[in-house]
Amino acid sequence: MNNYNKKHIGKHALSPESMMLHYGYDPKLSQGAVKCPQFQTSTFVFDSAAQGKDFFNYASGRVEVPAGVEPGLIYSRFNNPVLEILEGRMALWDDAEDCLVTASGMAAISTTVLALSKPGDVVIYAEPIYGGTDTLLNTVLSQYNLHAVGFNSSAGDKGLAVAIAEAKKLGPISLVLMETPDNPTNQMIDIAACKALLEAVDQPEGEKPVLVVDNTMYGPIFQQPLSLGADLCIYSLTKYVGGHSDILGGSCSGSKALISKIRGFRNILGTNMDPNTAWLVMRSLETLKIRMQASADGAEKVVEFLLQHPLVEKIYYPGLLREGDPQYATFKKQCSGCSSTFSFTIQGAEKEAFKVLDAMQMAMLAVSLGGTETLVQHPASMTHSSVPEARRQEIGITDNLIRISVGLENPADIIADLAQALDTISK
Ligand SMILES: Cc1ncc(COP(=O)(O)O)c(C=O)c1O
16 A cells, blocks of 8 residues: 555665655645646635634744644745655655755755854854855855854864854854865765764853754765764755756755744745756656766766876875775765765866866866766866965865866766866876
8 A cells, every 4th residue: 555655664664765756745636646746836725714824823833733734835935745745855865854945055054044043143164165155154144243163174073172162252153064075175074073062062041053064065875964963964956966957956954943943934035945946856856866876986987097197186085085094984984985076186276277177078167066967167266266265275275176076977988088188288
């Protein structure tokens, strides 16, 4: 007997990739359609005025939803069947109590920071961090008296301990935001060690800082931060989850209490995902695991080629970490593999990096990552250009650094493309 919310068959727990095909969708509610239809509507009809009143009371939290009662559909900025099914499915990957989806990764990050902070609070973040997040914290939210304190991700939890001491002088710490591995240098931070530090922070109102991990680079296939101690897990769904470089989206997963607070802000800020995008992301979820695995296998071959190349200096790829490296143990503890996005430096500076990028014939010169096609870009002048130069040097975003997101092309073709592009700098 089919059950649309099934997570087990007998005692056997179903895998997230299997549940992406069915979970949360009841065909009986849609004329038996095998696939969840698109609900391309901005608003929903109430059976009666009293029902409309109840639905608004439930949505606003003024009245608790009675057991066995559906909270009801109101308006697509608050809820929509496709959005709700997508949120249920996204929560499964990280074994989260709840999840919400947003219009972009930045919408997920900004809505989360706003919902959990108030003026005078401090947000701690690990550097490097995505350039948009850096600008949000250091330029946009600083206008609202929200302080930002950064620490170098290569210093890991020791860096966080120093940042906590600095932050305490400025105000209460609302949250810690980090990417591990980071974009673009793939440095690892020990999530459990960070959580333990935050649990020990004493704040005037007793609330502990919330640990938020942006898992866009490795998740959800190669890393699940909530199981490692994070409170919230954020994705830019624009990347691997959407996976085809044709949508913008974001999500945040975690406990019901935290997600419902962030959802309240999202519904008013209007940072929700639109139903058509949600439908496309649901389609992408069906192939997420095989896409991430195949592109990761291709990336491993590309790394092997770059390792042998005389003009390549350093490759920031955690799969190359060896015992004895301080990051090795964290990588082994937190990740089940490497995604297909990594960076490498070449001999030379910006001129040589640009020469290689301009010479690529198949890989496309574009920012973003995690799509079916291979993309290359220059972090120092593109995704991380808003980070001041001195800080860029400190965190390894040098002018000779190139980032690649390996796609689903045959790895031999990507290698041939890189080989001829690298040849141009020795000419
Ligand atoms: C790690 C990471 N987080 C967040 C974002 C922002 O996502 P979006 O472009 O969907 O707003 C990006 C975008 O490149 C990213 O790389």
